[in-house]
Each structure stands twice: as structure tokens, then as C-alpha cells.
Amino acid sequence: TRTLLITTNHRQLKQALPYALEESLVGEVEDQHFVWQAETGSMLAVAVIDRTRLKEWMQALKQQKLRAKAILPDIFALPWVENTPTVWLREGQAWVRTGAYSGFSCPAMSLPLLIDSLFEESNQERKIQLYTDQAADWQTRFTVTPETQSHVLLQKSLQAGMGLNLLNGYQDESMSNFNRNWRRWK
Secondary structure (H helix, E strand, O other), rough: OOEOOOOOOOHHHHHHHHHHHHOOOOOHHHEEEEEEEEOOEEEEEEEEEHHHHHHHHHHHHHHHOOOOOOOHHHHOOOOOOOOOOOOEEEEOEEEEEEEEEEEEEEHHHHHHHHHHHHHHOOOOOEEEEEEEOOOOHHHHHOOEEEOOOOOOHHHHHHHHHHHHHOOOOOOOHHHOHHHHHHHHOO
């Protein structure tokens, strides 16, 4: 999501951000983990995840003896081209990347209603990058750039969204500096 907060003080931002987004959250503010990246001026791109879910993911990685450096929202796996939304449709679900730090997912049947809102009415050329194996009537309203390698992840796509790494600011017992530094002296 995105929000506007007028402060440059990191501590104030960390305290105010959860309550600025409180109305649009599904769960309780205290149960969420927030990561933000400044876009332009005071506009912030924000990723929010349930803290319990993030801990479960970290625990699953730990059980497999893996250590993650980054966990990104899934839409950042899609490539992004300036002013051209990227749409990926698969098994009744749609993922749409609308910017370097923005996008959404929805049921595929809702996509025709939502995708029109991404373009201004005065915009005559409506282009999208499309990853799909299903043709649909709504696709004819757009200039479609088909993607031939939809199964390939591109590093530049992931790097563009790295500012919203969900591990930024995340701490658990295994990640604390004290535990990491004490372990080698034990």
C-alpha cells in the first residue's frame, strides 16, 4: 500500500505509520510487521505482513537450515516497465505489478473490473504486459505485450522491489546481535 506521512524522523515514522494505515488493515496493528520505502517527497510505499505468519516462515526456513536475506511480496517477482502494468494469470488468480513498489493480487474474475482503474480515462494507449495461457475478452481492450518466458525470474525485477524487504527491521531470538556474537565465544 501507499501512504503520505510528513516526517523525516525515523523514530516518529516508525511509531506513526501503523496508525496511519490502521483503517485499511485486516488484523490488529500490534500484530503486524511494517516495512516502508520512501518514493517521492513524503509518499511512502509500505508492505505489511502478519508478524505470526512471518515468524512461521522464518521457522520453516530455520528447520531446513536456510537463512533468508530477503523476503519480498510475491508481486515483485513480476517484471516492471514504466507506465505498463504487468499481469500474470494462473489457475483463477491474478497478480498485477503496477510500479517499482506497488501491485496487488485478486481473483482472476475480478481483474477486468480492477485493471481499468489503473489507467486515466484520457489515456488512449492502454498497454499491459501479460503472462497467461488463457485468452479472455477483456484483453482485447488493451495493447498486450505477450511474454514468452513467464517461467523465468529476472534479478532486475526483484532488485527494484528490494526496498520493501519484509526482513527489514525484523528481529527474533536467532537474529539478535547478542546471540550471534555470543555463539562464537560459547
